[in-house]
Amino acid sequence: MGLADIVIKLVLIVIIFLISLVIAMYSTYAERKIAAFFQDRIGPNRAGPWGILQPLADGGKMFLKEEIIPTNASPFLFIAGPSLAILTACIGSAVIPWGQTVTMGGHTFDLQVTDINVGILYIFGVVSLGVYGVMIGGWASNNKYSLLGAIRAASQNISYEISMGLSIIALLMVTGTLSLKEIAEHQHGWHWNVLYQPVGFILFIVCAFAETNRTPFDLPECETELVGGYHTEYSSMKLGFYLFAEYINMFISSAVMATLYWGGYNYPGMDWVLAHTGPTIGPLIGTAVLFAKIFLFIFFFMWVRWTIPRFRYDQLMDLGWKVLIPLAIANIIVTGLWITFF
Amino acid sequence: MSTFYFIAFLSIFFSILVITxxxxxxxxxxxxxxxxxxxxxxxxxNAQFLAVVNFIVYMGAILVLFLYTLMLINLNKESEPRKSNLVKIAGFIGGACFLITIVAALKAFTVSQPVLLSNPNLGLVKNLGKILFNEFLLPFEVSSVLLLSAMVGAVLLATKDPKTA
Incomplete structure (x- = not known):
């Protein structure tokens, strides 16, 4: 790997990082606009035209608010919690293939930071690490509501990680590889995994909702029972980090779902487009298609949030252990039989 | 090699912090x-699969459950059980035996020859899977049965006895 390659990788990392942050920022705006639409309101419309500067105003407000660390909190862990939450949210994007190989000015490079051959498992590991941010922050606040929120988050994540892993196993049986790049290439020409694994996809999206703590699985921050849940004691940008991490997680899990099940950067007729636009613009169109799919999923996340009320805690556990896990195991068995006989 | 020594130092440093x-x-x-x-x-x-599985299973699942339990039982000074003299004596004897073992092990200490793997890519998923399911299929299956029996045992312990309940 020469110097040019390293510079290209660094630029790519910075670009992906910035894109994640900007998308997370504007997800908060989109969420408020969509909520307003669902509730027949106008939504934020003061800062800039159509209120598009609202996220910047929110960010400025978050930075300028007074920062409070409770007297009996453990200070280091209190700060480590939100930092860990945002860190684990950001590192998941490293293995996602954002597009095909691009040729630009004599250089060819992949639109993927690194293609490790255990890509899916890496994402899975990052997801399972994400719960520590919530747990550490909730415990360090030294507040019963925070602690209960943290404990809910932990048990929920552990429960839904199992069915998520099982749904991925069925997917791996179909694709035969753990590398996200190869999975994306496999789906070229309408071989989208969602057509082969519809049940697996439904399991995966339900688990993704649970892992990102989104409604109807947002029990860790259930305000009717727990004040603010695990971030009750947080103020200023530390609170902002927790809220921001949720939106980044939403973006990353949408990207993962689009890549694993909905064809990634593939779209109908892409060979024709690629042949007519050349090796520089063509792959970038694929990237644009991937982002369109990601935005659809983010919209779906919000749509569900403003439509469905939240579960009771026992219902959540019942769904995870008594419905999703048996369904995921049945899905594996059916997939195995299908692969063996057809 | 210097990376190894640095990481090994960190491992030992953090494990000492665990007990102190x-x-x-x-x-x-x-x-x-x-x-x-x-x-x-x-x-x-170069054992990528083992690395990521260690990451998911130990860091992501087992230690979350450890943390979960510890947060729930809320240990503090008052609830700490008083240790009787018998326990202290037993602890002393156990520690002394361990010390003797370590000293004996250090006496027999020689720098071992580095083990060279015939296939340096053994740790990659494909190679590991092929070896596990071809050469070591029986031990692999037996260990999964062992885990299953442990799971069944745990469930049995956790369910209430119908006679007493």
Whole structure:
């Protein structure tokens, strides 16, 4: 790997990082606009035209608010919690293939930071690490509501990680590889995994909702029972980090779902487009298609949030252990039989 | 090689912190860091699959459950059980035996020959899977049955006895 390659990788990392942050920022705006639409309101419309500067105003407000660390909190862990939450949210994007190989000015490079051959498992590991941010922050606040929120988050994540892993196993049986790049290439020409694994996809999206703590699985921050849940004691940008991490997680899990099940950067007729636009613009169109799919999923996340009320805690556990896990195991068995006989 | 020594130093440093930390929750957090350094060791040995599985299973699942339990039982000074003299004597004898073992092991200490793998890519998923399901199929299946029996035992212990309930 020469110097040019390293510079290209660094630029790519910075670009992906910035894109994640900007998308997370504007997800908060989109969420408020969509909520307003669902509730027949106008939504934020003061800062800039159509209120598009609202996220910047929110960010400025978050930075300028007074920062409070409770007297009996453990200070280091209190700060480590939100930092860990945002860190684990950001590192998941490293293995996602954002597009095909691009040729630009004599250089060819992949639109993927690194293609490790255990890509899916890496994402899975990052997801399972994400719960520590919530747990550490909730415990360090030294507040019963925070602690209960943290404990809910932990048990929920552990429960839904199992069915998520099982749904991925069925997917791996179909694709035969753990590398996200190869999975994306496999789906070229309408071989989208969602057509082969519809049940697996439904399991995966339900688990993704649970892992990102989104409604109807947002029990860790259930305000009717727990004040603010695990971030009750947080103020200023530390609170902002927790809220921001949720939106980044939403973006990353949408990207993962689009890549694993909905064809990634593939779209109908892409060979024709690629042949007519050349090796520089063509792959970038694929990237644009991937982002369109990601935005659809983010919209779906919000749509569900403003439509469905939240579960009771026992219902959540019942769904995870008594419905999703048996369904995921049945899905594996059916997939195995299908692969063996057809 | 210097990377290895640095990571090995970190592993030992964090494991010492695990046993010296006053608060049990801090202790678990240091244990998480220790396991993280183990993951780096696996990566240094080119065992990517083992690394990521260690990451998911130990750091992501088992230690979360440890932390979960510790947060729930809320250990503090008052609830700490008083240790009787018998326990202290037993602890002393156990520690002395361990010390003797370590000294004996150090006496027989020689620098071992580095083990060279016939296939340096053994740790990659494909090769590992082929070896597990061809050469070591029986031990692999037996160990899964062992895990299953442990699981059944745990469920049996957790369910209430119908006679007493």
């Amino acid at each position: 930390a006053k608060s049990p929750v801090h202790s678990i957090l240091y244990l998480i860091l220790t396991f993280f350094t183990f993951t780096i060791h696996y990566i240094l040995m």
